[in-house]
Structures are given as structure tokens and as C-alpha cells.
Amino acid sequence: MRMLFLLLSFFVSTAMAGEESVYLKEGNGKDKVTAQCAMCHSLDYITLNTHIMDKAGWEKTVNKMINAMGAPIEDSDKKIIIDYLASHYGR
Numbered sequence: 001m002r003m004l005f006l007l008l009s010f011f012v013s014t015a016m017a018g019e020e021s022v023y024l025k026e027g028n029g030k031d032k033v034t035a036q037c038a039m040c041h042s043l044d045y046i047t048l049n050t051h052i053m054d055k056a057g058w059e060k061t062v063n064k065m066i067n068a069m070g071a072p073i074e075d076s077d078k079k080i081i082i083d084y085l086a087s088h089y090g091r
């Protein structure tokens, strides 16, 4: 019984930690990324890729979201979004 309680509290606290990870770092473009990249999937997709992505990688990903997935992102926002991702979530 006690074991079960410990297991439950473990799952509750990891679920809450996951919730927090969707808040992005402060910076120019954060609001655009939050608004335009979270409409189809969690922002975890961004934070989980931090260690493998450089600027070229983010550029490719954002283009893929627009061209292949149909993300409605303006050309003028695209540059801001890529710069934000590369400087806050790049290698």
C-alpha cells in the first residue's frame, strides 16, 4: 500500500515537471513561437531538440512545418522565429 502511494506521487511530480517545460525562454520572438508553433503540437518538440539543432537545422525544421505541415507562418515572422530558436534552443 505504501509502495503504491510512493509510485503515485512519483508520477504526479513528473507530470508537473513536464508541464513546466513547455514554457519557453524569454526573448524576442518568444510570443510568436508560442503562438505559431503550439497550435499543432506541444512546445516540447522545441525544447527536446535543443541539443541537436543549430541555426541551419531550425531553418530546415521551420520550412518543413510551413511547406509539409501547412503551418500558417508569415515570411516576416519566419526570420524572427528562426533567430529565436537558434539563439535560445540551438547548440
Ligand code: HEC
Binding pocket: 033, 036, 037, 038, 039, 040, 041, 045, 046, 049, 061, 062, 064, 065, 069, 070, 071, 072, 073, 081, 085
Ligand atoms: C500545421 C501544424 C504544425 C505547426 C503550426 C507546427 N508544426 Fe511542428 N510538427 C507538426 C507535425 C505534424 C509534426 C510531426 C511530424 C513527423 O512526425 O515527422 C511536427 C514535428 C515537429 C518537430 C519534430 C522534428 C521533425 O522535424 O519532425 C519539431 C522540432 C517541430 N515540429 C517544430 C515546430 C516549430 C518550431 C514550429 C513553429 C515554427 C512548428 N513545429 C509548427 C505540425 C506542425
